[in-house]
């Protein structure tokens with residue numbers, strides 16, 4: 268399959284989901300809580316449905332794993348060498364707190380590596396996408412599409428960190444970086460900030476799930492960046508527990 272030919276279709280699916288999400292965002296939506304106490308709204312469910320049905324039409328033979336989908340046993344998943352990995356809304360807290368910094372995320376994983384990713388920020392009216400070997404792009408709120416790339420190293424490192432999950436370990440890591448400036452961003456937009464050269468490093472020394480990172484990771488890779496575990500190994504996907512280890516996402520210098 269030529270992924271460059273399906274990328275516009277994946278973007279279209281993400282745009283469709285984003286439009287629905289934004290419509291719900293503008294209403295007086297209700298917030299429910301899942302078993303793990305994380306918030307969920309009608310927007311997560313609607314986005315999940317649109318993306319799953321769009322991807323099924325696009326590629327019957329590629330399995331789909333979504334944060335809001337049914338659990339798929341490891342006995343089945345361990346045979347997947349390629350799968351779609353979806354977070355219908357990343358940053359649900361940002362959604363419910365109405366900061367605008369939430370995203371719709373679609374990634375294609377091949378042999379543990381995120382090779383294609385689309386991230387949209389419905390309320391900001393921005394979209395990012397990347398494909399291995401073909402670079403990364405951003406569509407801004409005016410509709411203009413531009414190629415993006417990570418920044419070259421500057422004096423002060425621009426560190427991007429979670430507003431909702433900035434723990435002691437991450438603070439200690441940041442303090443060791445020396446001269447730096449803190450850039451805050453919600454959800455998977457943290458990777459996108461690095462991909463477009465507006466930040467240099469995102470240390471995540473706290474829990475995330477694979478669907479939180481897959482799509483934006485693909486964008487960052489295609490923009491010339493990387494995401495590594497604390498052992499310096501590339502962050503990989505398709506793990507049994509679907510939990511990411513601590514990682515550091517970065518641009519050109521780290």
Ligand SMILES: Nc1ncnc2c1ncn2[C@@H]1O[C@H](COP(=O)(O)O)[C@@H](OP(=O)(O)O)[C@H]1O
Nearest residue numbers: 356357358359360429431432453454474475476
């Ligand atoms: N204890 C935990 N275990 C797994 N993932 C966690 C977690 N605490 C936070 N996260 C993940 O971090 C994401 C939010 O990160 P951030 O604060 O950087 O925006 C959440 O995504 P969702 O909003 O999709 O649930 C959630 O999946």
Ligand SMILES: [Mg+2]
Nearest residue numbers: 354357358479
């Ligand atoms: Mg998420």
